[in-house]
Amino acid sequence: MSVLRAAVFIVAFVLTGLPQARAQTQAPPAGPFHPMDALTVDEVVETVGIMKAKGLADENTRYPAITLREMSKALVRSWRRGDRFTRTAHIVSRRNAKTFETIVDLTKKILVSHREIPGAQPSLMDEEWQKARDLVLADEAWKKAVRKRGYADLSTIFCAPMSVGTLSGSETETRRLLNVPCYDTTTTPDNSYGRPIEGLIAVVDVDAGTVARIIDSGAVALPAPKAASKPQAQRFRPAMNPVVVFSPRGVNYKIDGGLNMEWQNWSFHVRAERRFGPVFSLVRFHDGKRNRDIAYQMSLSEMFVPYMDPDPQWSFRTLMDAGEYGLGYLASSLSPGRDCPRHSTFITVVMPSDTGGLFKVEKGLCVFERNTGDPLWRHASSQGTKVSGRPAIELVVRMIPTIGNYDYVIDWVFTQHGNIKIRVGATGYDAVKTVEAASMSSPTAESDTKYGTLLAPHTVAVYHDHLFSFRLDLDIDGPKNTLIRDNIKPVRLPKENRRRSIWAIERSPVVLEGPVRPGGHDENYRLSNPNRKTALGHNPSYHIEPGHGVLSLLAVDDIPQNRAAFSAERLWISRYKPGEIHAAGAYPNQSKGGDGLPEYVHDKESVTDTDVVVWYTMGFHHLTRVEDWPILPTKWHEFTLRPFNFFDRNPSFDVAPSFKRGQ
Ligand SMILES: [Cu+2]
The missing domain is CATH 2.70.98.20 (Copper amine oxidase, catalytic domain)
Structure with missing residues (x-):
């Protein structure tokens, strides 16, 4: 993991697009507009509020998941624009080292159910990731093992906690664990993962807040680093003439509401x-x-x-x-012109955070059309005098x-x-x-x-x-x-x-x-x-x-x-x-x-x-x-x-x- 998500509280859902290579911003919709829309900011806040009011959550509770619990398939299928619809949230929370699942009816504003899921280990959260890293960097046994390998300056070391998997005979049944390998960032400055400090893993119990143990299987002998030389500038081949995907007269798709899309007969x-x-x-x-x-x-x-x-x-x-x-x-976050064509519609996505607020990813999704340069279909007449065909255009939704x-x-x-x-x-x-x-x-x-x-x-x-x-x-x-x-x-x-x-x-x-x-x-x-x-x-x-x-x-x-x-x-x-x-x-x-x-x-x-x-x-x-x-x-x-x-x-x-x- 490079960095897990830092949560920020925001109240916007923004579409930014560059049809005709100009930035376009749409006013944030209030929503929800559709039974399948993700939970809105207000709904997430309300969900957490209802849990807290019932004494099922407090400031120390963390939320690996707060998601829409969909209406029944029959109701969603028969729903038509303008019809009312109900909203329900499904929550996975962690409190006092236990995992709970909760259902909150947001239409009636009531708690439907709350139960512990014994032994369940939900997804990793940012705070745990940071905590595991900090615990390792402060651990004396780990520091000793690192110094033994010749690293005097610990500030150049990057640690990346990761899930432990499950192997036979491991303690994964009873503890919430992260394994923490670390990396020397001086050798490959562009790649934090490029030079592992091999043979050394710290096992962290994130619930207990302790380094459970260090697995040290011995150092790998590396030649002593040469005297620091001036890094060589990257040599590039000559820059190219621009080759771009571009819709000079605007796009052919429509996006409305939460995210309803229409394009070339698709919806x-x-x-x-x-x-x-x-x-x-x-x-x-x-x-x-x-x-x-x-x-x-x-x-x-x-x-x-x-x-x-x-x-x-x-x-x-x-x-x-x-x-x-x-x-x-x-x-x-997607970069216009590099991760997606510049004219794409970039959608800032907002998702529930670990702390019961929301985090956003600016330009987290992009939508674009592209001319593939291939025929959608074609034929040349036997005399070769007439060619019929169409260029293949496609719509891409990317994350x-x-x-x-x-x-x-x-x-x-x-x-x-x-x-x-x-x-x-x-x-x-x-x-x-x-x-x-x-x-x-x-x-x-x-x-x-x-x-x-x-x-x-x-x-x-x-x-x-x-x-x-x-x-x-x-x-x-x-x-x-x-x-x-x-x-x-x-x-x-x-x-x-x-x-x-x-x-x-x-x-x-x-x-x-x-x-x-x-x-x-x-x-x-x-x-x-x-x-x-x-x-x-x-x-x-x-x-x-x-x-x-x-x-x-x-x-x-x-x-x-x-x-x-x-x-x-x-x-x-x-x-x-x-x-x-x-x-x-x-x-x-x-x-x-x-x-x-x-x-x-x-x-x-x-x-x-x-x-x-x-x-x-x-x-x-x-x-x-x-x-x-x-x-x-x-x-x-x-x-x-x-x-x-x-x-x-x-x-x-x-x-x-x-x-x-x-x-
Ligand atoms: Cu691979």
């Missing part, structure tokens, strides 16, 4: 949540006279980043970035959480032909360990690089995975859907045929909850509505089209794998139940596993012609390489939701042949 609601980042609701496509349901709700649910080094300094690093930290909590050394560019991309692409780009810094080897010719190189790649002298980036679980509550033309497996099978042809083989499709429904395991050759999975028919008589469906990806290879009896069971399967299906939104459980921090998806599907309920949720695992093994250093070029992975016999024809066939002309 959806988006809110930013502390845990999940952006949450998309009521995603619909306007098709002729109908506004057709595609998704009720979609978000990233959890991320799992296990490192592949058995050393005790590293083996605990099995991070769950949504449930242990919070993707919205660590959203970084970039910075979780310690990593930055994740999380994009939700809507296309004119009805696709939704979900993309994650990993950039930032690889997590590295300090080793003796200065090059691959060094005597220790072989052992030093057993679990990672030497990126720079004395610097090995440890292998690891990034595994993301996306919760996709798709409702294809309504909630009652069936997941169809198109099994693409080779078929042997009879002797009389001049061909020996072709492939054909064997179609079957997925009937029970659980992981959806491939049963044969290539497979195509579509969520389909068996109760609706298109003009041609097809059941409308959406294809869940995988991108390149991998699954976790950890053993099932490895506790970290049990905690992130989602990551061993590409696709899961569960019956829709309110509140079942956490792929790795509500409290993955220090969990032993078993909750989340495995629990949701445990009773193997029927999932045909009913309201279902599909969960997609996107992931990659990060085989670290020298080009990751000194900073990782953005590495993208994606998957696509793609209409499949959903429309009566190519839904982008009606895209106008040219752009609007100037006034």
Whole structure:
């Protein structure tokens, strides 16, 4: 973690945009305008006030989560603009080293329930992070270990507390812990994580406010630092002529209220949540006279980043970035022209803070259109005299959480032909360990690089995975859907045929909850509505089209794998139940596993012609390489939701042949 969130109390929700490259600010809306809007400033204040009035919270209470408890799906679906709606808050609080869940009805202004959740460890909070760091920096045993390694000036040391994971035989059942590695900031001034003080971890009990112990597995011998030389100025290649994404006559999307968006037949609601980042609701496509349901709700649910080094300094690093930290909590402020095109609409997001107030991330979300430079569709006549086609323009909603050394560019991309692409780009810094080897010719190189790649002298980036679980509550033309497996099978042809083989499709429904395991050759999975028919008589469906990806290879009896069971399967299906939104459980921090998806599907309920949720695992093994250093070029992975016999024809066939002309 670089810095967790500092809470500030603010009362504004601001849209700043630069259509035509001019700053634009909209007056803050009071809200809520929509049942899916995030809790407003007033609602968060009221929630905490009701808890305090009931004696369930005081000045020392901390709030890892204060979130909207949504109305029932039926009520939200039938809600129309102007209708009244109710508001309820769900609170996770920490008081006297215990965790509580509370429900507050904000419409009736009453407390609904309050209960302790024994043993639950909610996500880490800024105050704990700071406290752990301060405790370590003041600890005599730690100072002694650091001085033994030759560091006289402790002011140049950066400590970054991190979640402890859960390993067999650990004390994670009874204590709230953070592991604290520290870094020498003088060697790589641009990268706080670039020179770990290897072989030294402090274990902090944050509830007790003590350093529980120091794990000192010995120093790594490094050559004595050379006399300080003047840093070499970075040499850049010649500056380029500008290449920009630009909408010279303004944008084609509309944003109103909490965040309702409309663009090229799409409409959806988006809110930013502390845990999940952006949450998309009521995603619909306007098709002729109908506004057709595609998704009720979609978000990233959890991320799992296990490192592949058995050393005790590293083996605990099995991070769950949504449930242990919070993707919205660590959203970084987006820079116009660098993180998003300059003309984007930048949205300042406001989320509940640890102390029951709010914090804001200026320009925490951006929305923009881009001309991909690719054809949306095209054809050249056989004589080559006539080419018809359209340029592909797409809409992007982006957030970039910075979780310690990593930055994740999380994009939700809507296309004119009805696709939704979900993309994650990993950039930032690889997590590295300090080793003796200065090059691959060094005597220790072989052992030093057993679990990672030497990126720079004395610097090995440890292998690891990034595994993301996306919760996709798709409702294809309504909630009652069936997941169809198109099994693409080779078929042997009879002797009389001049061909020996072709492939054909064997179609079957997925009937029970659980992981959806491939049963044969290539497979195509579509969520389909068996109760609706298109003009041609097809059941409308959406294809869940995988991108390149991998699954976790950890053993099932490895506790970290049990905690992130989602990551061993590409696709899961569960019956829709309110509140079942956490792929790795509500409290993955220090969990032993078993909750989340495995629990949701445990009773193997029927999932045909009913309201279902599909969960997609996107992931990659990060085989670290020298080009990751000194900073990782953005590495993208994606998957696509793609209409499949959903429309009566190519839904982008009606895209106008040219752009609007100037006034
Ligand atoms: Cu990585």
